[in-house]
Amino acid sequence: MTLPKRKWMITGILGLMAILVSPFILSRVVPGVTLRYYFWLERKLDMPVLRDLEPFLIDVGVLRPARVRVRGGFTMLLDPRDLVPLSLLRSEEWQTEVWDSLLPALPKGAVFLDVGAHIGIFTLKASQEVGREGKAIAFEPNPETAMLLRDNVAANHMENVTVEEIACTDKEQPLTLYAAPIVNTGASSLSPDNARYGAGPPPRPFQVRGRRIDDVVRELNLNRVDAIKIDVEGAELEVLRGAVETLRHFHPKIVVEIVPAQLASFHTTPEDVAALIKSTGYTMGAPVSAGATDWEWTIAQSAVKMFEPATAGQLVKGFSALAARTWRFTAAQFAIALRPPEGASSQGATLVGKFVFPEVEYRQFQQIHLSAKIGGVELPGVTFSTVGEHEYRAEVPARVLQNNPAEVDFFQDKTMKAGNDDFGLIVLSIGLEPRPGTK
Numbered sequence: 001m002t003l004p005k006r007k008w009m010i011t012g013i014l015g016l017m018a019i020l021v022s023p024f025i026l027s028r029v030v031p032g033v034t035l036r037y038y039f040w041l042e043r044k045l046d047m048p049v050l051r052d053l054e055p056f057l058i059d060v061g062v063l064r065p066a067r068v069r070v071r072g073g074f075t076m077l078l079d080p081r082d083l084v085p086l087s088l089l090r091s092e093e094w095q096t097e098v099w100d101s102l103l104p105a106l107p108k109g110a111v112f113l114d115v116g117a118h119i120g121i122f123t124l125k126a127s128q129e130v131g132r133e134g135k136a137i138a139f140e141p142n143p144e145t146a147m148l149l150r151d152n153v154a155a156n157h158m159e160n161v162t163v164e165e166i167a168c169t170d171k172e173q174p175l176t177l178y179a180a181p182i183v184n185t186g187a188s189s190l191s192p193d194n195a196r197y198g199a200g201p202p203p204r205p206f207q208v209r210g211r212r213i214d215d216v217v218r219e220l221n222l223n224r225v226d227a228i229k230i231d232v233e234g235a236e237l238e239v240l241r242g243a244v245e246t247l248r249h250f251h252p253k254i255v256v257e258i259v260p261a262q263l264a265s266f267h268t269t270p271e272d273v274a275a276l277i278k279s280t281g282y283t284m285g286a287p288v289s290a291g292a293t294d295w296e297w298t299i300a301q302s303a304v305k306m307f308e309p310a311t312a313g314q315l316v317k318g319f320s321a322l323a324a325r326t327w328r329f330t331a332a333q334f335a336i337a338l339r340p341p342e343g344a345s346s347q348g349a350t351l352v353g354k355f356v357f358p359e360v361e362y363r364q365f366q367q368i369h370l371s372a373k374i375g376g377v378e379l380p381g382v383t384f385s386t387v388g389e390h391e392y393r394a395e396v397p398a399r400v401l402q403n404n405p406a407e408v409d410f411f412q413d414k415t416m417k418a419g420n421d422d423f424g425l426i427v428l429s430i431g432l433e434p435r436p437g438t439k
Contacts, residue, residue, distance in 0.1 A: 032066040035078065039089040054080070067155065074124050074156040077148055083184040084118060094121050098255055101288040101296045102126070102227050104309030105253040109133040110226035113213065113252070115168050115239055116140070118186045120149045122229055127158040135160050137220065141167035141177050141208040142188045162220065168232070169210040170241035178203035189233035191265035212242030225250040226310075231294075234262030240276050247280040253310070254297040255288065283404050284313060284337060300339040300405035303431025314338065316407060320423070327356065329423045332415045337405035341434040344401040349432040351408065353392040356426035357384045361416055368425060369413040375400035384425070396432065406432070 038057070042050045057063040058080055065079040071092045078085035087094050099122065106112055112126040117138035126136045138153070138161060140146045146165040153161045167175050167190060178195035180187035180203055188203070189195040195203035217225060225246055230239050236256050240247070247254070254277060258270050274285060274295075282297045296313065304311045306319075306328045318334025341349055357368060370392055371381030379394040400406065408430070415422035 032068050035063060035066050035080065035089060036068050038063060042090065070121075072125055072128065074128070074152075074158075076119060076121070076124070076152050077155075079182070081182050082186075084121065084186050088121065095289070095294070097289045098122070098229065098294050099125060101255050101294075102229060102253065103129065104312050105227040106130055106134075107226075107309065111222055111224050112136045113225060113228040114138045115213070115228060116186075116231040116233070116257075117149055117163075118145055118231075120152045123149070123161060124152060124156060124158065126227075127153075127156075127161050130160065132160055135162065135222070137162050137164060137216070137222075139164045139166060139168050139213075139216075141165060141175075141206075142179055142185070143206055143208070144179065145185055145188070164211075164216060165208075166216075167208050167210045167235075168213050168216075168230075168239045168242055169235065170238050171210070171212060172215070173210045175208050175210040177206045177208045179206060186231075187233055189262070189265075190235050190238075191233065191262070193265045194233045194262050213239065214243055214245040217246050225252045227253045227255070229255045231257040233257075234259065234265050234268075236263065237266065237268040237273050237276060240273065244276075244280055247277070247282070251281065251299050253313075254282070256295055256297070257293060258295050259293055283339065286313070300337050301431075302339045302341045302433070303429060304336060304338065305429045306427060314405070318410075319427070320421075327426045327428050330410070330412070330425050330427050332412050332422050332424060333409065334427075335407055335409045336430050337407050338430070338432045339405050340401040340403075341432055343434055344396075344398065344432065346398055347435050348398040349396050349401060349434055351379065351392070351394045351396050351430075352433055353410075353430040354428040355384070355390050355392060356428065357387055357390060358426055359387045361414075361424070362387045364416065365414045370425065371411050373409045373411070374406055375403075389428070395435075401432075 063080045065077060067075050067077050069075045070088055078089055080086050080089060084094055106126055106129045108131045110130045111134060112130060114123045114136060117123050117140045120138060123136050123138040138149060140149050150163050167177060175190055178189055178192045180195045180197050181200035183200050184197050187195055187197050192203055230236050232239055258273060260270055263269055277297050281299055283300045285295055285297045288294050288296050298313050300314055301311050304314050306322060307326050314337045316335040316337055318331035320329040322328055367383050367385040369381055369383045372379040372394060374396055377400045382392050384390045412424040415424040
């Protein structure tokens with residue numbers, strides 16, 4: 001072997017040793033840097049050996065609990081033995097689909113209820129979103145986890161967060177919470193069966209206080225509730241039973257975990273959960289996660305303005321992303337769900353849409369024809385032949401407005417192509433208006 005080749009080989013071996021040995025050195029001085037550095041290497045180098053080393057490095061104390069800055073700019077005390085912190089370390093994310101569902105309902109000044117807050121990833125994110133004028137209420141009954149939650153809130157100086165160390169249920173009562181083992185503390189539950197995790201040690205019991213969300217909302221004198229996330233390992237129906245007044249009064253967006261096997265431990269079913277939510281006025285439920293383990297629930301509105309985040313869930317298909325915080329492009333076919341206004345089931349309603357025929361499409365087509373259909377019934381169409389804003393109006397018969405919400409399908413005869421997407425008219429708003437004389 002020539003001298004230059006030997007030199008480069010030695011340099012490479014020393015470099016690899018430095019990569020592997022440096023965490024041992026850093027862990028004794030700055031454990032947070034060690035955690036961040038090691039899992040950063042995992043993501044960047046994509047070397048299976050690094051993930052295979054994790055259990056050993058955890059056992060010898062190289063990878064140990066430490067405060068780490070996570071995506072979003074705040075810091076969290078993360079234990080690499082625990083499922084949620086480990087996911088944050090590995091991927092910098094946790095249940096992104098749940099957060100994406102909650103975010104549109106959390107403008108500045110909003111109030112968020114985090115039921116089953118755990119160490120606070122959603123609480124901290126919501127605190128940032130709603131700002132000083134808003135509030136995040138974090139419910140966490142596990143006393144050990146609640147202590148970590150409070151530490152995370154305090155470390156980030158989030159004064160708009162209130163931690164409630166209680167189990168949310170349907171009445172004031174003492175309860176036994178079963179704390180899951182360290183491998184997944186988020187599995188802690190009021191059911192011992194749900195808190196068991198693999199072949200780990202049995203769950204540890206804690207006596208906790210059970211309270212209704214309605215009582216806490218009243219006690220905190222909240223004048224709005226915009227979103228509720230519920231993830232309580234099977235006790236979701238009990239939580240909702242204790243929040244009926246809040247749901248009926250404020251109509252917040254609900255994102256709730258639905259795991260049939262966990263619900264069965266409480267002798268309930270997904271159908272029971274859906275029935276209770278619907279009984280408080282909610283009309284739109286849809287899964288937000290793979291396998292339908294999380295569902296979002298909202299109340300459909302009669303009119304949807306494209307810039308209103310809270311009604312984005314009513315855009316069924318064929319709408320582009322929001323542009324200029326005001327409008328959206330539409331595909332050749334698009335659909336929206338609308339709540340029929342009062343009296344529409346007997347008197348009918350008027351479908352009204354505000355659209356823009358953009359100049360770039362006018363130059364190519366000169367005109368676009370728009371038509372609509374509800375419940376299989378075709379509505380009159382209209383042709384737009386000038387640039388600018390236009391209104392579409394059509395009378396909708398009562399017989400197709402018996403369901404809440406009613407799905408409206410729109411069709412355009414011409415669209416522009418951009419890759420695999422097509423773009424037609426710009427939409428500003430769509431709604432169902434009561435006919436004159438109806439209440």
